Amino acid sequence: MxxxxxxxxxxxxxxxxxxxxxxxxxxxxxxxxxxxxxNPFPNSASFHVELKEKDENYVITAELPGINREQIQLDVINNYVKITVKQLNIFTTEDENQQITKKQQSFQQSTRTVPLPHHINEKKVKATYENGLLTIKVPKEKGKRISLDGNE
The missing domain is CATH 1.20.5 (Single alpha-helices involved in coiled-coils or other helix-helix interfaces)
Known part of the structure; x- marks a missing residue:
């Protein structure tokens, strides 16, 4: 050996x-x-979403490059913020007389739902969209402090 x-x-x-x-x-x-x-779903139209907790609010950011403001829909349902992006693509082919010979349409919808630890007052939510970055600020709810009664 x-x-x-x-x-x-x-x-x-x-x-x-x-x-x-x-x-x-x-x-x-x-x-x-x-x-x-x-990337388990390569053909899915998903987008990156991030949630950060600050002192006064929660900040949700979503990266949406190439998306127009009109394609974004925000919904608040109880303690959830739902971000929906809708894309309608229309492809046309024309002949030499500029007559449409072929028309194709495709529709894609992507949704991300972000849960928060408390009920959301939708009137206080602020959202901005600049350069492909959606920013949503949700104020933290301040609960009512309850004093304890006792013999001590």
Missing amino acids: SEKSKNEPFGDLMKSMNQFFHEKPVKNILQSMDDFFK
């Missing part, structure tokens, strides 16, 4: 396993699995 074999009893097995996982068919399958878990 060589000196190397004594120190690495599973050396040959590990080498075989490494070769197996780096060969084309297995490597492609593993890469596909990695890609799936990075």
